[in-house]
Amino acid sequence: MDLLTELRSRPLIFDGAMGTQLIAAGYRPVESPESWNVSNPEVVAAIHRAYLEAGADIIETNSFGGSRSKLTAYHEAERVVELNGAGARLAMAVRDEVAPDKLVAGDIGPSGRMMPPLGDATADELRDVFAEQSEALVAAGVDLIAMTTFFDLAEAKAAVLGARAMAGSLPVLISLAFKPSPRGYRTMMGVTPAQAAATLLEAGADVVGANCEITGEDMPGLVAEFRAATEAPLVIQPNAGQPSLVDGHTTYGETPESFASFMPAIVAAGANIVGGCCGTTPAYIAALVAALRG
Ligand SMILES: [Zn+2]
Structure with a gap:
């Protein structure tokens, strides 16, 4: 499947959350989630398998926090190549077995560091952090790079530049986390969809969009703001509703069916790739597949 050609003719479907699935399988934050690619590969493989069996066209590697800067918190900074490579090979092996025509995206999240005035990271340092992680994922054979849940446009630009330098002709996707405000949608750092699209496409992204923070109900308006600013392909991954704490566990308000019910409007507004945050x-992704494909 050629992603950038295919998404022009039909909406493609991403997978859903990895982190909450790992926690459900017993992961606790005494080690990095990415270390489970090596220590508990059967758990990660089972999550990938469930998303492919639910009908996802693209699965994301277990590498959201696999940058050197994030792994440092677990004293695993020297494992960037090992853990990202293992995550990519694991996802690709499941894909090859279950659904060989589907795609594996190398997932990359924020660095955990801030640029001035909030922190001391430089754009060049962050670009190098993202390039290192991208290189490890690309070398292992992923089909695309998917960078998600960014708030700061300068960091997101560094991420795209780093990924673009290593990805060759592979597609680079990036999405930010927006919330509605009285003046339109903004990230926590005040970035608008139009600013994000202009800066990140210029930096070399092929697909831009939004994930996390809000539910499917708030997404059509956000997609419309993106569409007013760009013709580029859009990726949209809402949360399963608003989080709340019940008996010490985080739960989300939407059922698989109510989550999926917003998707036709999100696609109608202009989204080209949809999934879940x-x-x-897997039940939410199965409902999403049913809502879009019948
Ligand atoms: Zn999320």
Whole structure:
């Protein structure tokens, strides 16, 4: 499947959350989630398998926090190549077995560092951090790079530049986390969809969009703001509703069916790739597939 050609003719479907699935399988934050690519590969493989069996066209590697800067918190900074490579090979092996025509995206999240005035990271340092992780994922054979849940446009630009330098002709996707405000949608750092699209496409992204923070109900308006600013392909991954704490566990408000019910409007507004973020499970992706493909 050629991603950038295919998404022009039909909406493609991403998978759902990895982190909440790992926690459900017993992961606790005494080690990095990415270390489970090596220590508990059967758990990660089973999550990938469930998303492919639910009908996802693209699965994301277990590498959201696999950058050197994030792994440092677990004293695993020297494992960037090992853990990202293992995550990519694991996802590709499941894909090859279950659904060989589907795609594996190398997932990359924020660095955990801030640029001035909030922190001391430089754009060049962050670009190098993202390039290192991208190189490890690309070398292992992923089909595309998917960077998700960014808030700061300068960091997101560094991420695209780093990925673009290593990805060759592979597609680079990037999405930010927006919330509605009285003046339109903004990230926590005040970035608008139009600013994100202009800066990140210029930096070399092929697909831009939004994930996390909000539910499917708030997404059509956000997609419309993106569409007013760009013709580029859009990726949209809402949460499974608003989080709330019940008996010490985070739960999300939408059922698989109510989550999926917003998707036709999101696609009609202009989204080309849709999937799920926090709280979504294979059941949510199966409902999404049913809502879009009948
Ligand atoms: Zn999320």
